[in-house]
Amino acid sequence: MRLNWKKTGLIALDVILGAYIILAFTAFNKPDETSNLCVKVDINIQDVNTNGFIDAKEIKGRLQKAHIYPLSRQMANINTREIEETLKMSPFVKTAECYKTQDGCVCINLTQRMPIVRIKAANGDDYYVDDKNSIMPNSHYTSDLIIATGSISKGYAQAYISSLANTLMTDNMWKNLIVQINVLPDLGIELVPRVGNHIVYIGQLPTAKDKNERSKLINDYIEKKLTRLEKFYKYGLSQAGWNKYSYVNLEFDNQIICKKRKETIKENEI
Numbered sequence: 488m489r490l491n492w493k494k495t496g497l498i499a500l501d502v503i504l505g506a507y508i509i510l511a512f513t514a515f516n517k518p519d520e521t522s523n524l525c526v527k528v529d530i531n532i533q534d535v536n537t538n539g540f541i542d543a544k545e546i547k548g549r550l551q552k553a554h555i556y557p558l559s560r561q562m563a564n565i566n567t568r569e570i571e572e573t574l575k576m577s578p579f580v581k582t583a584e585c586y587k588t589q590d591g592c593v594c595i596n597l598t599q600r601m602p603i604v605r606i607k608a609a610n611g612d613d614y615y616v617d618d619k620n621s622i623m624p625n626s627h628y629t630s631d632l633i634i635a636t637g638s639i640s641k642g643y644a645q646a647y648i649s650s651l652a653n654t655l656m657t658d659n660m661w662k663n664l665i666v667q668i669n670v671l672p673d674l675g676i677e678l679v680p681r682v683g684n685h686i687v688y689i690g691q692l693p694t695a696k697d698k699n700e701r702s703k704l705i706n707d708y709i710e711k712k713l714t715r716l717e718k719f720y721k722y723g724l725s726q727a728g729w730n731k732y733s734y735v736n737l738e739f740d741n742q743i744i745c746k747k748r749k750e751t752i753k754e755n756e757i
Contacts, residue, residue, distance in 0.1 A: 525557045525565060526591040535599045540579040540599055540626050552596065553755060557593040565593060578624050604668070605632045608639040620649045633662075637677075639671035647692050650705040651676070663726035675738075684730040687716060690738035712737045719743055 506726040532544040553573050557565045567585040574583040574597065584596045602615035602623055615623035617630070622641060633655060634649050651668060655661045667679035669686075678687040689712045715737055723743075724731070734746035738747035 495502045498532075516661065521592050523562045525560050525562055525587075525593050527593070528556070528558050529592055529594045531594070531596045533596070534601075540602070540623075541577065541597070546574065546595065546597065549574065560593065562587055562593075567593070570595065579626070602632060603656050604638055604644075604648060606636045606641075606644050606648065607634055607636050608644075610640075612639070612641065614641075616644050616649045616652070618649075618653065620645045631666060633668060634666040635670065638672045638674070638744050639670050643670070643674070646698075647694075647705065650702045651692060651709060654706050654709045659715075660717070681744055682725065687737060688734065688736045715743065 517649070528547070531542060532547050534544065544620065550570065550573065555566070555569055555573060557570070565587060567587060570585040570593075571583045574580050574585075574595070579600055581598045581600045586594055587597060588594065600621075600623060601618040602617050604616050605614075607613050608614060611627045615625070615747070617623055624646065633652055635652065639648060648668065648670070655665050655668075664680050664682070665678050666681050669677040669679065674691050676692060677690050680687065689709070693701075693704040693708050695704055717734070720733070723745075728730060732745040732747055736744035736746070
């Protein structure tokens with residue numbers, strides 16, 4: 488078989504020409520980072536109005552402290568991965584994404600960790616627990632969260648109070664009505680509503696070693712108690728008055744015990 492050198496040469500020439508065109512096109516469209524400076528830093532924080540634990544000013548300060556704030560730096564010298572890793576070290580940052588654009592802008596997109604309850608324990612501990620059952624440090628920012636007080640260790644907060652708070656926070660009614668969880672020394676749970684001059688006692692939370700099983704048990708337990716409480720509010724307090732009782736005990740399934748200022752009475756099963 489004879490090799491057609493002319494045809495082979497033409498094919499090789501076409502391949503070289505095609506590769507040259509691709510390289511030229513790529514080089515033409517790729518910005519010259521060695522001569523470009525960063526003229527703008529765009530910091531976008533998701534849910535900043537909901538959580539409010541971090542803002543653009545704090546992010547800028549954190550990058551400046553690490554000497555990697557990109558403004559006025561050469562685009563070629565800006566390490567987006569280093570910016571991401573630095574921001575992820577913040578206890579309030581969940582995800583961080585950083586990239587550069589051709590017009591000299593460095594874009595930083597952040598999502599925040601979602602706190603669901605603030606713990607102010609009797610031992611002086613003051614911190615948050617997020618929706619992943621992790622501890623978040625105290626912050627100077629404020630957020631409309633349920634506060635848990637009393638005999639709360641960090642382990643109990645992560646294993647039990649987080650599930651209780653999550654059940655309350657995912658229901659619009661109880662999220663707006665319950666403002667405080669109080670844990671008694673025997674781990675009995677009291678709920679303090681926003682309206683009315685009374686405290687609601689729901690007993691001790693169910694226990695389990697398995698995380699998923701424990702979460703389900705607590706969720707079912709709380710929903711059962713709150714369903715009874717809602718009926719009591721609707722058919723009991725709405726007629727008797729919101730300030731008639733000082734203590735409402737939901738511990739037992741077959742009765743609701745309501746304590747007045749000077750006496751205790753038992754309501755019919757609800």
